[in-house]
Structure formats: C-alpha cells, structure tokens
Amino acid sequence: xxxxxxxxxxxxxxxxxxxxxxxxxxxxxxxxxxxxxxxxxxxxxxxxxxxxxxxxxxxxxxxxxxxxxxxxxxxxxxxxxxxxxxxxxxxxxxxxxxxxxxxxxxxxxxxxxxxxxxxxxxxxxxxxxxxxxxxxxxxxxxxxxxxxxxxxxxxxxxxxxxxxxxxxxxxxxxxxxxxxxxxxxxxxxxxxxxxxxxxxxxxxxxxxxxxxxxxxxxxxx
Amino acid sequence: xxxxxxxxxxxxxxxxxxxxxxxxxxxxxxxxxxxxxxxxxxxxxxxxxxxxxxxxxxxxxxxxxxxxxxxxxxxxxxxxxxxxxxxxxxxxxxxxxxxxxxxxxxxxxxxxxxxxxxxxxxxxxxxxxxxxxxxxxxxxxxxxxxxxxxxxxxxxxxxxxxxxxxxxxxxxxxxxxxxxxxxxxxxxxxxxxxxxxxxxxxxxxxxxxxxxxxxxxxxxx
DNA sequence: AGCCCGCCTTAACGCAACCTTAAAGGAGGC
DNA sequence: GCCTCCTTTAAGGTTGCGTTAAGGCGGGCT
Numbered sequence: 001x002x003x004x005x006x007x008x009x010x011x012x013x014x015x016x017x018x019x020x021x022x023x024x025x026x027x028x029x030x031x032x033x034x035x036x037x038x039x040x041x042x043x044x045x046x047x048x049x050x051x052x053x054x055x056x057x058x059x060x061x062x063x064x065x066x067x068x069x070x071x072x073x074x075x076x077x078x079x080x081x082x083x084x085x086x087x088x089x090x091x092x093x094x095x096x097x098x099x100x101x102x103x104x105x106x107x108x109x110x111x112x113x114x115x116x117x118x119x120x121x122x123x124x125x126x127x128x129x130x131x132x133x134x135x136x137x138x139x140x141x142x143x144x145x146x147x148x149x150x151x152x153x154x155x156x157x158x159x160x161x162x163x164x165x166x167x168x169x170x171x172x173x174x175x176x177x178x179x180x181x182x183x184x185x186x187x188x189x190x191x192x193x194x195x196x197x198x199x200x201x202x203x204x205x206x207x208x209x210x211x212x213x214x215x216x217x218x219x220x221x
Numbered sequence: 222x223x224x225x226x227x228x229x230x231x232x233x234x235x236x237x238x239x240x241x242x243x244x245x246x247x248x249x250x251x252x253x254x255x256x257x258x259x260x261x262x263x264x265x266x267x268x269x270x271x272x273x274x275x276x277x278x279x280x281x282x283x284x285x286x287x288x289x290x291x292x293x294x295x296x297x298x299x300x301x302x303x304x305x306x307x308x309x310x311x312x313x314x315x316x317x318x319x320x321x322x323x324x325x326x327x328x329x330x331x332x333x334x335x336x337x338x339x340x341x342x343x344x345x346x347x348x349x350x351x352x353x354x355x356x357x358x359x360x361x362x363x364x365x366x367x368x369x370x371x372x373x374x375x376x377x378x379x380x381x382x383x384x385x386x387x388x389x390x391x392x393x394x395x396x397x398x399x400x401x402x403x404x405x406x407x408x409x410x411x412x413x414x415x416x417x418x419x420x421x422x423x424x425x426x427x428x429x430x431x432x433x434x435x436x437x438x439x440x441x442x
Numbered sequence: 443a444g445c446c447c448g449c450c451t452t453a454a455c456g457c458a459a460c461c462t463t464a465a466a467g468g469a470g471g472c
Numbered sequence: 473g474c475c476t477c478c479t480t481t482a483a484g485g486t487t488g489c490g491t492t493a494a495g496g497c498g499g500g501c502t
Contacts, residue, residue, distance in 0.1 A: 373478060374479085375478075410482085411480060411481085432487085432488065432489065433488095
C-alpha cells in the first residue's frame with residue numbers, strides 16, 4: 001500500500017511517518033504543494049494525506065488540479081481550522097475524507113484504513129474465468145480476449161453452468177434439469193438448440209459433444 | 222438511491238427527510254434501534270445514516286450486529302458527543318464515516334454523496350462520470366460533451382443509479398426498489414417510461430435492454 | 443453396406459416482455 | 473385557486489427470445 005503524505009509541519013510528519021510505516025504502509029513525504037502536484041503523476045499512490053495549509057501552493061488548489069487532470073486516487077485532508085466552510089470546500093474539491101487538527105494518531109490510521117477498504121473493496125468485479133473464456137456475471141455477457149459477446153438469458157444460464165463445471169461431462173438431462181427447475185420434457189431439443197447458439201457465438205470448439213453421453217466444456221485450449 | 226435514516230430526534234428527522242428527498246434520495250425513516258436491526262435485512266439500502274444515541278438498542282450495537290450478520294452497506298454515523306473515543310469505536314465497528322452534531326445539513330449531503338461514490342469505486346470528483354456521460358449532482362443535470370441536458374427528478378435519480386453501477390445489469394425490480402422508498406407499487410411500467418425518457422434525452426444507445434433480465438448502462442462507447 | 447439413432451441446423455411461431463404515446467393524476471409556484 | 477410541469481397509469485403496438493418441429497448428416501452397429 002503506497003501512501004503520499006503532504007505536510008509541511010516537520011514535527012507532525014515526524015510523528016506520522018513512523019506510525020504509518022509501522023502499520024505496513026510505504027509512505028512518501030513531501031512538504032511543498034507544487035512538488036505534490038507533479039509527484040502524484042509519477043507514482044501510483046493508493047491514498048494521499050494532504051494538509052491544506054501548505055507553502056508553495058495551497059492544498060485545496062492542489063487537490064482541485066489533481067481532479068481536473070483526471071487523477072482519482074483517494075485523498076484524505078488535514079485541516080487546522082475547524083470551520084464548516086473549509087470542510088465543505090474540501091469535499092467539493094474532491095476529497096474523500098478529512099481530519100481536523102489536532103487529532104489522535106490512531107484516528108488517522110482508522111480513517112486511512114476505512115478509505116482504503118472502501119476504494120478497494122468495490123473494485124472486485126465478479127468474473128468467472130475458465131478455459132480461455134470469461135463470464136461477467138454482473139453484465140451477463142461473455143468475453144473472448146477483448147471482445148464482448150452478448151448473451152440471452154438462456155444462453156447465459158447454460159454457459160454459467162458449463163463454466164462452473166469445467167472439464168466435466170454434462171448430460172443433456174442434467175443440463176435441462178438445471179436450466180429449468182421442475183421436470184424437464186423428454187422429447188424436446190431445447191438443449192441442442194442452445195448449444196448450437198452458444199457454439200455460434202463462442203466458436204464451435206468450446207463445447208465438445210460426447211455422443212450418447214453429453215457435452216463437455218473445453219473452452220479454447 | 223435508497224437510504225435508511227435511523228434517528229429518534231423527531232425535529233432532526235423532520236429537517237433531514239425533506240432535504241434528502243429534495244436531492245433525489247428515497248429515504249425510509251426509523252426511530253428505534255431494534256426496528257433498524259431487522260429492517261436492514263428486508264430492504265437493500267444503498268446507505269444508512271445511523272444515530273448513536275437510540276432507544277431500544279444502541280446505535281453502535283446495531284452497527285456491530287449488522288456487520289456480524291454480513292451486511293456490508295455503507296453506514297454514516299451521527300454522534301452527539303464529540304469524543305474521540307466514540308468516533309474511533311464507530312469506525313472500528315464498521316462505520317464508513319461519521320458526523321458530529323450539530324452539523325450543517327449541507328455537510329451531511331456532501332458526506333452522503335462522498336460515501337456513496339466511494340462505495341461504488343468512483344473517485345470523489347465534483348461530477349460523476351461514467352462511459353462518456355457526466356452527471357452534475359448539484360444541478361441535477363447531465364452533460365454530453367459540452368451540452369448540458371436538463372433532467373427531471375425521476376430521470377436524475379435513475380441516471381445516477383445507473384452511473385453509480387456502470388457496466389452492471391440492473392433488473393427492473395432492482396431499479397424500482399432503489400428509486401422508491403417503503404410503500405411503492407410493483408406492477409407498473411414506471412421504469413420503462415423513464416428509461417424511454419432518458420433514451421430520448423441522452424440518445425438511444427446509452428441504455429441497452431437485455432430482454433427478460435434488465436437494463437445495462439453503456440454510455441456512448 | 444445399409445440402417446438406425448443421436449445430434450445438428452434452420453426456420454417459423456407464439457407469447458411475454460418491452461416500447462410508445464396519450465391522458466389522467468399530483469405537486470408546487472405564482 | 474389556477475396554471476404548469478412532472479409523474480404515473482393505461483392501452484395498444486412491436487419485438488425478440490424460447491420453443492417446437494422438420495429435415496439433414498454421420499457414426500457405429502448389425
């Protein structure tokens with residue numbers, strides 16, 4: 001976890017740096033607003049702790065420019081003045097959180113953790129991957145390399161069942177029983193039709209047929 | 222965006238409810254901790270605003286149990302006492318943010334916005350941006366390139382929910398549940414009508430329909 | 443070889459899901 | 473209190489998915 005601390009009060013920085021490092025963060029430290037402005041482009045920080053009262057360039061202005069330039073890392077603001085207006089300005093400028101001086105060091109730690117947890121926790125895309133095919137469950141579509149392949153409801157359900165059982169022989173009856181809860185019709189070729197449609201979209205080789213036994217999802221190996 | 226406000230001070234709730242609703246949130250209100258504990262299981266709230274001093278069951282305890290039961294929605298804490306220890310306890314218990322009474326209503330709004338964006342992985346920009354569309358939460362209007370597109374309340378609410386869940390398939394039921402609070406009808410085509418309106422204003426391609434499954438916000442890719 | 447059975451392919455149909463439009467119902471402003 | 477604009481309801485039209493059905497193909501068994 002890579003942090004950037006932008007703080008010109010040496011005493012405070014001296015106090016925070018070891019604390020953060022003790023807790024497993026790699027922390028870079030800058031004391032000047034202008035330095036911070038460019039530095040954030042050079043490295044990919046997971047979070048920035050930004051003091052508002054800075055020499056060189058005011059913290060609020062730094063933050064505003066970062067956002068304007070498309071930098072989107074989480075920013076936690078430190079402010080000496082406990083005025084409502086300033087906190088609002090900070091949030092408006094694009095801060096994720098703020099802390100009012102003086103604060104207890106442990107509180108900073110907790111807020112850092114909270115912000116990081118939030119900003120990373122939601123990045124988990126639910127994607128199922130097997131044999132060279134990806135399935136985006138949130139989007140209900142498949143991906144081959146970089147190409148998105150839109151699926152209908154039945155196709156999606158069938159492909160998902162295949163991908164949850166990769167390399168396993170699935171009989172026609174098992175498939176139809178899984179796709180339709182209730183008893184399945186015997187004299188119907190629904191499964192075959194949908195297999196056919198999947199093969200058309202994904203390429204013929206992704207699903208092998210074992211005559212008399214069922215189908216096997218092999219992907220593109 | 223569906224919120225739950227848990228606050229026993231009637232005067233404060235009376236002040237906050239219209240404010241939040243004016244800004245496009247569907248808000249349910251409870252005054253008792255025990256009610257809140259179960260209610261959070263019944264509905265899928267996008268955020269909870271939780272007062273700590275509650276009758277029935279203390280707010281901190283409510284939060285702790287929610288987390289223990291696997292509920293992970295963002296929670297914003299309101300606390301009357303400005304003690305460091307309580308804020309730390311709140312964050313430890315799994316809160317995402319806190320606000321100390323008394324606070325300025327506008328500050329609550331900004332924090333709500335910040336937490337919601339953070340929990341959906343977007344950077345805390347002034348404008349919400351996804352897939353070539355920008356959304357100005359203050360003006361409740363959208364921007365395509367340089368053109369401002371005025372939105373009505375319902376359109377804004379819907380578009381915001383789409384933009385906070387980009388690339389994710391949203392069912393009609395999910396949409397209506399997140400756009401309307403407690404007592405709302407289910408067998409109606411409101412969602413379809415508003416989808417239609419949004420498509421007219423933003424262009425037909427911004428929202429795909431996946432028949433039988435839901436809608437997908439794709440912007441202008 | 444020839445036949446049968448299992449699988450493939452294609453096209454067509456029906457129905458539910460969805461779209462569109464208009465008009466009624468409400469809320470807020472002047 | 474009236475006017476306006478937004479939201480919701482309602483009704484009819486349209487579309488596309490899921491299913492069925494029919495014809496073709498080929499492998500394996502007798």
